[in-house]
Amino acid sequence: MHTQPLHTRLAPWTLALATATMLTACGAMKPASSPIYSQDSLPDTIKVPAGHKVAMETVGVGEITYECRDKANMPGQTEWVFVGPKAVLNDRSGKQVGTYYGPPATWESSDGSKLTATQLAVAPSGAGNLPYQLVKANPAMGSGAMVGVTYIQRVALKGGVAPATACTMANKGAREIVKYQADYIFWKAA
Secondary structure, three states, X not given: OOOOOHHHHHHHHHHHHHHHHHHHHHHHOOOOOOOOOOOOOOOHHHOOOOOEEEEEEEEEEEEEEEXXXXXXXXXXXXXXXXXXXXXEEEOOOOOXXXXXXXXXXXXXXXXXXXXXXXXXXXXXXXXXXXXXXXXXXXXXXXXXXXXXXXEEEEEEEEEEOOOOOOOOHHHOOOEEEEEEEEEEEEEEEO
């Protein structure tokens, strides 16, 4: 009796399994035209008003600098004060499409267009995380992806709050860098 080698007998099964896996993965993919982002679960204060649509979704990955300074109008008391952000903005596939830095808070596309914005609202997003934020975009500088952006939401936050280390008169002027991540959703008029 002649038997086939094991690898010859398993080859059709391996091919069938690989094909089924690929078809399942393809079936689970969303078409490019279907919206991924929804603001339904966000606090009302940071929802973008009707009449706008998502123009770009980015994931900001970076750091925030804080400095130990005197509390305003409170002699002899100190606190950690937000100095500014520095982050890369990646698209959903992980490709860098811009940067975020400040002050003033500036979102800059890889195409050179950039904008600043005015904060409209914040809302708690969870312990240890920066708050959700909604800003109204100022007119963009340059031409490119940032032109026409009306609002930017900061959501899906991880980290970024002031350092847990003490800020005292003894370490006044010290700077601490804190890592963070946040999705920045850019909106344009529909």
